[in-house]
Amino acid sequence: MAPPKRLLIVDDNEDILSTFYEFFNSLGYEVKTAVDGFAALKVLRDKPDYFDCLITDLVMPNISGVGLIAIVKKEYPDLKIIAMTGYGDQPGALASEAEADLVLFKPIDLFKIEAKVSELIGQNDE
Secondary structure, eight states: OOOOOEEEEEOSOHHHHHHHHHHHHHTTOEEEEESSHHHHHHHHHHSTTOOSEEEEESSOSSSOHHHHHHHHHHHOTTSEEEEEESSOHHHHHHHHHTTOSEEEESSOOHHHHHHHHHHHHHGGGO
16 A cells, blocks of 8 residues: 655645645645744655655745745755745746646635645655
């Protein structure tokens, strides 16, 4: 049996974090969460090469999602990244610049994001 897919979900909104956590957990994903970019980097550095996918909000205190993506892409080039934003095109354009694998706009359909996660990390099984 394949090991569970591992996600790191970063958002400064606790409700969103818990919703995503419950949803992906119920589908058999192993989920860790972080409330901002600093916390996310700490988790990643504690467990390098552990996660299959990073799902991050773009507009957050401390390190923004865009900053986080730029750092993660340098340190963990193989980690798939999905960026989420509720703030229109500007952060979305920035996320593309920071080379997120995918940018989704809030509100996000959980089944849609799960399909995208599967698509992105399914490629690791070959």
